[in-house]
Amino acid sequence: MTKLSVNINKIATLRNSRGGDIPNVVQFAKDVQRFGAEGVTIHPRPDERHIRYQDAYDLKSEVYTEYNIEGNPIPKFVDMVLKIKPTQVTLVPDSVDAITSNAGWDTIKHKDFLIEVIKEFKANGIRTSIFVDPDLRQIEGAKATGTDRIELYTEAFAHQYSLGNEDAIKPYMECAGLANTLQLGINAGHDLSLDNIAFFKENITGLLEVSIGHALIAESLYLGVENVIGMYLNKLK
Numbered sequence: 001m002t003k004l005s006v007n008i009n010k011i012a013t014l015r016n017s018r019g020g021d022i023p024n025v026v027q028f029a030k031d032v033q034r035f036g037a038e039g040v041t042i043h044p045r046p047d048e049r050h051i052r053y054q055d056a057y058d059l060k061s062e063v064y065t066e067y068n069i070e071g072n073p074i075p076k077f078v079d080m081v082l083k084i085k086p087t088q089v090t091l092v093p094d095s096v097d098a099i100t101s102n103a104g105w106d107t108i109k110h111k112d113f114l115i116e117v118i119k120e121f122k123a124n125g126i127r128t129s130i131f132v133d134p135d136l137r138q139i140e141g142a143k144a145t146g147t148d149r150i151e152l153y154t155e156a157f158a159h160q161y162s163l164g165n166e167d168a169i170k171p172y173m174e175c176a177g178l179a180n181t182l183q184l185g186i187n188a189g190h191d192l193s194l195d196n197i198a199f200f201k202e203n204i205t206g207l208l209e210v211s212i213g214h215a216l217i218a219e220s221l222y223l224g225v226e227n228v229i230g231m232y233l234n235k236l237k
């Protein structure tokens with residue numbers, strides 16, 4: 001079964017745009033869970049452009065499904081995650097000024113660093129996942145870090161699929177096959193949408209979780225949040 005984790009970054013973007021507390025991020029997280037989401041994902045960036053560190057603390061008591069905090073493991077981020085102890089932490093090698101996540105880890109070059117930071121999170125009972133490109137060498141490197149799971153970075157698939165290129169799924173299928181052999185859990189995310197999620201899901205064996213935000217929030221502007229979450233859940237069955 002593939003769990004749907006709703007990334008609520010863009011709710012925070014809208015909230016911050018007027019300087020107040022509308023829409024309320026915590027209430028939105030409560031509502032998406034009530035509508036059937038099986039997880040809530042946030043990605044507090046160092047500039048707090050959308051999710052603030054305080055949001056991460058505020059959400060802890062209200063997320064009763066799976067709580068996934070994503071980010072680059074800079075000291076401030078690591079400290080915050082160790083204090084909150086979410087269900088899962090997803091490590092993403094974002095640069096501070098990145099407009100959005102745009103690359104997976106070089107799990108070979110950063111092996112020693114990842115081993116240490118993953119060990120610390122696991123010692124605190126936090127499930128670990130690392131954001132990776134669909135590259136077999138990176139999957140092998142991920143196994144060496146001791147991570148529980150990988151998150152396949154799906155932007156390349158989403159873009160090519162939107163152009164009609166279904167072959168773009170092939171690297172992801174190969175990487176999923178290797179991950180299953182290595183007993184690495186498989187998550188996926190970035191630019192997944194109502195248009196591409198069913199095709200992705202049906203081709204990826206062992207997909208445990210998808211985290212979806214940008215498209216889901218945009219689709220909800222037209223179709224409604226509860227309706228859209230139901231549509232994703234149906235496509236993930």
Ligand SMILES: CC(=O)[C@@H](O)[C@H](O)COP(=O)(O)O
Pocket residue numbers: 007009010042043070092099100101131189190213
């Ligand atoms: C890692 C990833 O692709 C997403 O988790 C990320 O949260 C998107 O960040 P923005 O919402 O800032 O684009």
Ligand SMILES: NCC(=O)COP(=O)(O)O
Pocket residue numbers: 007041070151188189190191192211212213214215216
């Ligand atoms: N890890 C991916 C995520 O949380 C949401 O990415 P997107 O759907 O906003 O592109």
